Amino acid sequence: MARQRRELFKDNVSAISNLKFRISYGTTGNQSGINDFASQGLWTGGFGYADVAGGTELPGTGPLQIANPDLKWESTEQFSSGVDIGLLKDRLTIEFNYYNKYTRDALLLVATPGISGFSSYLTNYGEISNKGFELAINSVNIKTTKFTWNTNLNVARNKNTIERIPADIPFAGRDLIRLQQGSSLYSYWLYKQLGVDPQTGDAIFDDYNGDGKITAEDRQIVGSTWPKLLAG
Structure with a gap:
């Protein structure tokens, strides 16, 4: 053996x-x-005086970027x-x-x-x-x-x-994608559809905050742009 x-x-x-x-x-x-000057408070030219007659033709400067020394x-x-x-x-x-x-x-x-x-x-x-x-x-x-x-x-x-993130950050137009602690980067922030009312054909959405109404406060993370699996 x-x-x-x-x-x-x-x-x-x-x-x-x-x-x-x-x-x-x-x-x-x-x-x-x-970039080389991302932490600096920058100014740029090309600003005119809009509240003065002919002001748009006058040279001027204006702030371009907020300083962040940290x-x-x-x-x-x-x-x-x-x-x-x-x-x-x-x-x-x-x-x-x-x-x-x-x-x-x-x-x-x-x-x-x-x-x-x-x-x-x-x-x-x-x-x-x-x-x-x-x-x-x-x-x-x-x-x-x-x-x-x-x-x-x-x-x-x-x-x-x-x-960890100090506060939620809207990332796309109409606040459709949001950065939120505990979720994935670029998660979809939408109304969660639970099904369809067989009597009316209307969509049924999740009353996320439980107030008996469907409002903007009921939007929540429903998925992300990241695939669950990649294979080839």
């Missing part, structure tokens, strides 16, 4: 032509969206691990990767009150996590001097979550 076990183990080992394990951890900075890079910590397996002289290969990313001081355009004269400003606003895996399976089914047949399968999933 012991000899049989040794031979079975030997056969299994000989079938493995490649085996690699990977693990990594690191922190990187990102300045995407930050603006800095966002930082991302990432842990990654994976394994590569080759079988039957690499006729069948399997690659699996797992990652966990956490971003702090995320760079976002935040809306400002209209009385300020600006619509938004760039600031470090919140924390975001991304967790997921990637799986790839490749096989060489037939390989001759005149004909080769390969197949490839890949599957990936990413779970994105806004871990």
